[in-house]
Amino acid sequence: MQKFITNNDIIYLNVGGEKIVTSRGTLTLVPGTLLSKMFSGKWEDKIMKDKDGYIFLDYSPALFKCLIDQLREWNDTVFAEEEKVFGLPAGFEQQFQKFIQQLGFDSKYVNKSASSNIQESNQERFNKLVGKIELADNGKVARHDASVTQSEVRGTGLYSTGIHRIRLKMEKVVDWVYVGIINHSAPAHEHSRTSTSAYGWLSGTRKYVFIKGQNNPGYDGYDGDICENDAVDLVLNCNEFKIQLLNKRTSKQYEIPIDSQACPFPWQLNVNLYNPNTSVRILS
Template identity: 25%
Template sequence: IQAKELTSLQTVSKELHELAERLGKARIDDDYVETDLQTWTNMLEKLKDDVNTFSSSIYMQENPKEILVAKMYISKTLQQPREREQFRESYGPILIENNGFMATHIGPKNDTAYVRGLGEYSLGTHKIRFLFTKNSIHYITSFKVVSALMPIRGVSKSSYEGYGWSSMDEIECPGNQMIFNRNTLDMKGETSFEIELQLDCDNQKISYVNQRTKNKRELNVDITKCPFPWQVRFSLYEVGDCVHLLP
């Protein structure tokens, strides 16, 4: 019986892996319609039922606050913590090096470029530390959370948007109507700043602490505009702009 269950579990694992690859390709290509989402949701429901038949210690459940395919996740008790964030993909003239912990704008000219982290976050609280260095104060960089369903280049048929902050101390979010003290200088005018970014998935908000000024800012996230899972995305503009992920 145990051997039969193991074989069946391996089959389900293979099917989940194949489905994940299909979802990943559709997400990157931004090529899917409502009928595709319904088909994938039905497949996930079947696989969830299959997994739940093997053992009471292995189960899947749904988050009713989330929509379509993005609402499926493994129980929090099974979620493994990520030791450290790393860079995975980029758009524009970005060089990823130092084992995925550093990304640099390599030009040859100034232009907007993006780099995104490997981690995908849907549950719990996660802290990500990084050091931003710039050649000058005249160009804007930014960091934000975006939906993993959103293409790296930031253009999506689904109109998903990100939430975060720029080096000019501006909030970047849908509508950009949040209120904060514009008289408080934090990153503006600086060419280097170390940030601890916190993702609070359970309460649907993000915050950061500037390690030099000790200023803290917080931002609520509308998960209908930025659905789970979240990823961290950085925007660089000037040649030589660099972001280094810290332990």
Template identity: 30%
Template sequence: MSSQKPCANPKCEKGIGILACQGCQRVFCKRHTTEHHEELSMELEKIIYEHNSIRNRLQQNDTLEILTHPLLKQIDEWESKSLKLVQTAAEEARNKIQQILIENKSDLIKDFRILTQELAIRRATEDYVETDFDRWKAELIRIKEEIKMPKHLKIDKDFISSGDMIKITSQVLKSSQRSAEKFDQVCGYIQVEDNRRLAVHYGLNARDASVYGKRLYSNGSHNIRLKIETMQDNYWLFLGIISASSSLRENVYTTKSAYGWGGTNESSKFVYLEGIENNGTQYGYDGDIRKNDILEIVLNCDQQTIDLFNIRTNKKYEITVDIHRCPFPWKLAISLYYSGDSVRLI
């Protein structure tokens, strides 16, 4: 019996599947592989069109958009019923709403900028599959809905006293909290589990495998906390960053844009700069990272530095990043070596 798989295109009568799509997992013949790629390109163009539409809306005049916001209309209607008694409270509420909306839009612009950068990189490298489309669509829908009406904001119109006649409730989350880091792409024998917060090496043999963060970082300071859940013999892992424009590698620490630390035994402690291995001693790094350690990585884009803080040892290490070698945006990069080794984002 032949082990050859037929082309997944229902219109293909005789084609043999030779190329598999990593997104939908279907196998196509050469002709229909090209057609499938064209279908993906058309789907991407639809996403880009929606992206550009939202960008135009974000670039509209802030003052006019905020002053005509539906929440302010609610306040105006309430004020007209209560006359002079509520005028002072209404004015205070307007000011608070406007400030919250300004802060909310600022956060949305930051999230949108991150998405814009990722779309540009993925489009240029043609590195995308159907699951990426689902994630991008969901993010565009979220931003679009937040522009119209922030989910964390509501107005309580309770006539209690002149000092508390209208209450503005806001649960504003910072951009870094609302879009917390998650694992995304992998290279090698790593699988991502538990809502993309756990990365596990599943290879049968000891060999490098890498996992990358979803978020892109170009400005501000960002804290990423993780736990070393499993680390055989406390021997090896890499924690750091690469430029988002760099290609994926199993041994990510050799990437020319890689900066970070090798978590290992004290006899082989390494600091990586531009993908080059350096003795950690000259950088004040002792390599003391073990199973169950909780670590905090700080990506300070404004200062062009990355920090590593080990809660167990209470030690902090810093690396200065050459942005000509590792241009923005950055992304989190982790490499595991032994089967069963695992890292969790917390």
């Protein structure tokens, strides 16, 4: 008997070790792509599955989720064909373009100018600090001294418009590092991540995400996996009132929407350190 196939069929996927559930209609929305062929109903029985019966796809989970989220939007909303253009995830523009090209999406679906809208914060430096932090290399490095003390350091840049990328390296991580933003007029404080205008991520097994100074463990799937020598991008999107954290090693990205009432412009880079010799470098 021939299997009855509909666009409403639920498809269970294991993408690079992460479980994702979506509809057949989303996967086959754009004709002629590898996804539309794989999930046409003719090939699924031949595709590798994991022990739970989920179809296994050996792709980057972060890139795949970015793709699926946009396909879902196209599927759920009326879009003219010329309006179907992928936004490129900040920090992974080239990887995402290569990924959708490999999947057979036509170049007309790519917004080639999107990545050029991101401004590199090459002049960013550490400056204002409270606690036991020492600055080095012309303000590019913030390093905690040998004590165990809550400490804060901020960047010199003020951000009110556009999209900005601050590249950071976790040079020395002892237990945790906190990275985020804060309103520039918020009082300096050793525990600045608890300020009502603070938004950001704390590395480590605690998986802490701070929103309006309140801890929300695991928000947006955050796993705290930021290790010593990791390079991360902090993207400040003033246009859409959100910030993103992108880990180059894991290809994982996280996002926090910003309440403009709680954290009005201008925004400022905000880092908290606690343990001896923990250090963060701003990469030019």
